Structures are given as C-alpha cells and as structure tokens.
Amino acid sequence: MLFVELVVQGLVYGCMYAMMAVGLTLVYGLLRILHIAHAGVFALGAYMTVTVANATGSLALGFLVATVVSAIAGIAIYRLAYQPILHHAAFVPMVVSIGLFIVMQEAFRLIFGAYGIAFDKNPWYVAHVNLVGINLTYVEIAMVIMSVVLLVGFGLFAGLTRAGIGWRATVTDPHMATSFGVDPVRVRYVNFLFGSALAGIAGGLVGLLNNYVEPTMGGAVSYKALAIVVLGGLGSVRGTLIASLVLGVVEAFGAIYLANIFDRDAIGFLFLIVVLMVRPQGLLGRG
C-alpha cells in the first residue's frame, strides 16, 4: 500500500511541478533564457491568493487576482527585464533573471514579513476523501484537477487556434514564422502571460497545500522546475510534462528510502544528474 501511496503523492507533486515547468520550458523554447525569476512569479501568486482570500474571505477571488497579477507581472518581466538584453549572450539574461528573483524574494520579505502567512480559512486543507485506502486532501485533488484542466486547455490552444499555431511556428523557426506574418513580439507576450498565470495559480495552490506562504517558497520549487526543464530536454513541452511526473514520483520514493542519506531537495537534482550522465540531451530531447 505504501507503494501506491507514494506514487499518488508523487503524482500530486508532479502536477504542481508541471504547472511551473511548462512556463519555464516555453520561455526557454522561445528565448533561450533560463527564467529563474519564474520562482518570484510563483511566490507572487501565492501572496496574492492568501492576502486577497484573507481580506475578502473568497478563495475564488484570491485565485482570480493571483492569476491576473501574475500574468501582468510576467509580461512586465519580459518587457522591462529581458527585452532590452535579448541580443546578449545567454549568460546575461540568466544573471538578470537571478538578480530579479533575489529582488522579488527580498521585496516579499519586506512587504509581507519574513515569517509567512497562513490562510484564515482553509477548509480544503483538512477535508479529505478516501480513495481505495489512500487519503487525499481536497487541496491535493484540486491541484491535480487544476493542472490537468489548465494544461489540456493550453494544449488545445496551442494545437487548434490560430494564435497557438503561430506560437508553435515561432518556437520552431522564428524567422520563417515572421516571414509568414506571425508577430514574434506578440507571441512572446502571450508566452509570458500564459506561463506566468500558470505559475501564479500553482503558487496559490501550494500555499493552500502547505497552508503557509513565505518569501522563499518559490526557491526549491523553481530550482526543481529548472531541473525538470533540463530533464525533459530543454524546450520540449511533452518531455517537460513527463519529467514533472517522473520527478514527483522519484522524490516521493527518495524521501522515504533515502531519508538518511539525502534531503528531499537533493534527491531531485541527484536524479537529474544521473539522467544527464546517461542522456545528456534530456529524456525526450533531440541530440
């Protein structure tokens, strides 16, 4: 039974990683930037959810505000931080991204305090159902449903709509897409809008899951999301989704069976390094 429980728990975390990692993959696929500041957007989403939910008593409103604010923040990050330096070597945007992430984390500490905030009302945190012997809280179920709905919706958008097709064309070959009339700058805005909104929602959900929102909460999750992006073969959305779930499960098992040797955060990266030794291009990457 422990086996099944660990798999389920791993998949729940995997869903959360997927929501984070897809945004990172999209940014990487389009701009070749390791978007570390994505962690800041994640934490921003969590803070928006918890402050609005606590102030108004409505969790739905909290998530709505979190989604909108995160999306706007993502667009602002692209326009103000990345766009002016895109012509430089990859190292430059990466360092900017690190700087931005630190600034955001410190800003949260100054504005919201270093000790974190809990939800006043978080009934889903304790309420749970028993599925074939496994206890799942409502938050965990919501996490899975949300990520499946959002990612499927996103997949339909990318696969079926005109804007989505233009987007995929730009990721594959920016010059060709531009000459066919796709506006590459608009694609980038859409990209940051979607990715950041997903990260913000993921942040709110993780806040609910732990019933706690703190300035550094983005750190570990986003470093792992970066690892997932690399694992999936940078820029491959399908690889990213698979890698997210795999990493979630590996972590769940590792946290139990390797508990005396490594802490939880180390296990994900250990897995990454082992995989990269065998497949340097990632799980689904092309050589």
Next chain:
Amino acid sequence: MSAYIASLVSVIGINLILALSLNIITGFCGQVSLGHAAFYGLGAYMAAYLAKLGAPLPVTLLAGTAMAGAIGIVVGLTSLRVRHDFLAVTTMGIGFVLLGFVRKQKWLGGELGISGIPGPGLDAVSYALLIVAFAAAVLAFSLWIKQSWMGFTFDAVADDEDAARTVGVNVSTYKLVAFGIGTALAGTAGGLYIYFARIILPDTFDFVQSIAILTMVVIGGTGSVWGVFASTVVLTLLPEVSRAAADYRLLIFGAMLMLVMRFSPGGLAGLLRKPA
C-alpha cells in the same frame, strides 16, 4: 590592527579567493557555475573534520583543497557531457546534492554543522595576514594565467568552442583544468574559513552563497581580474560601512546584478574599458 579590522580583512581575503577562483571557471573559461559555494563547503567540511581529529593546518588546508578539486573535476566531466545551458542547472544541482547530503550526515553534524574547531595556532592578526597572503597568491596566479598560453586557450574555449577545436585546442582538457583549479581554490578558501570562524554550518555554503560569489564576479567584470578584485572588496565592505546596506544586502545584490547586466554586461571593468 584591531580584532575587528583583522576579521574584516580575513573575510575580504576569503571572498577574494572565492570570487577569483570562480572567475577562472566562468570568466576565463566561460563555464557558468551556479554551485561554487558547494566546493567552498567541501573544502571547509574536509578541513574541519580533519582539524577535529587533530590534524595541523597545512594538512587540513591541503586535504580541503584536494577534496574540492577532485570533486570539481568530476563536475567538470559533466560539463563535457551537457550543453552549455544545461551546465548552469547542473552545477546548481550539484550544490543542492552536496548540501542535501551533508545535512543528513550525523558524523558531519547534520543541520548543526561542526563546532569547536581548534584555532590555527596564530593570533587573529597573523592569521588575517596569512589569509591575505593566500588571496594575493591567487590574485597573482590569476594574472599569470590570463597572460599565459593557457589563458589564451581558455579565452578561445570561452569565445567559441567549435572554433577552438578546429585550431587544435583540446577543449575538454582545458575545461577540466579550469574546473579543477577553480574548485580546488574554493576548497582552499573553505579550509582557511574554518580556522577563522571556528564553526561551520551547512547554510553557509548554500545556493545564496553561490549567487553572492557570482555577483562579485559579474559586477566586477566576468574575466577581469582587477575588476573582480575591486568589486569583491567593495561588496564585502558595503554592509560594514552602511547599516542600510547590511539590512538590504541581498536586495542590493539583486538590483546591482540587473542594472550592471542591463547597462554594462562587461561589469565595472567593461565600463572603464570603453563604451561598447
């Protein structure tokens, strides 16, 4: 020299060794590392463990240096395997793995680290001067590498790997050499640190520390020895001279990273050289 000045000088010296050693890997050879603090930690833990067993300073320093360098070469091997962008994430991962390992080891003190490390057998001022001597040696060594044949080869690898390979440079060997030298020197810094601090905690060597070291390199000018020297001294002293700078140290580091990259990606050194 008062005790306060001596401790300040010690910290500057250790930071200089850290920044200059990362500069060899990232600046000279162009290999981005987001896990430099892990090698600093490796050196420190190795030295502290031996010091507690009664080993004298030269032995612990050498062991710390060798340990960090050896693991550094292994990490360098991964840099040969993975694409450029992957390396940043891989080195970041190495940091988490090493720290995550140390935190769980009872014989290394776990979360509490190692305390009660014996003194260096020197008074604080002499020990500060010893650290400065090491830092000066690393500085001189960096300057020497830069104008040596090896320095030019590093430059070629950093600029364009394929072109370097075409003209007959063994790219893999030079990457490994850069990683080996850089991480070994970080280990030396770790060994020097333990006799100064007398206690080590895992958190001292975390990702934030790696970023702090990278900040000193990037703001000074990646690859510029004197630029890195100047920015390390200034960034280390800043929290000491200004209370506000101490409270908002990370905020200032982050903002400086963004602004310097935005307006002068070559750092302070790039600013002085010429308007690009």
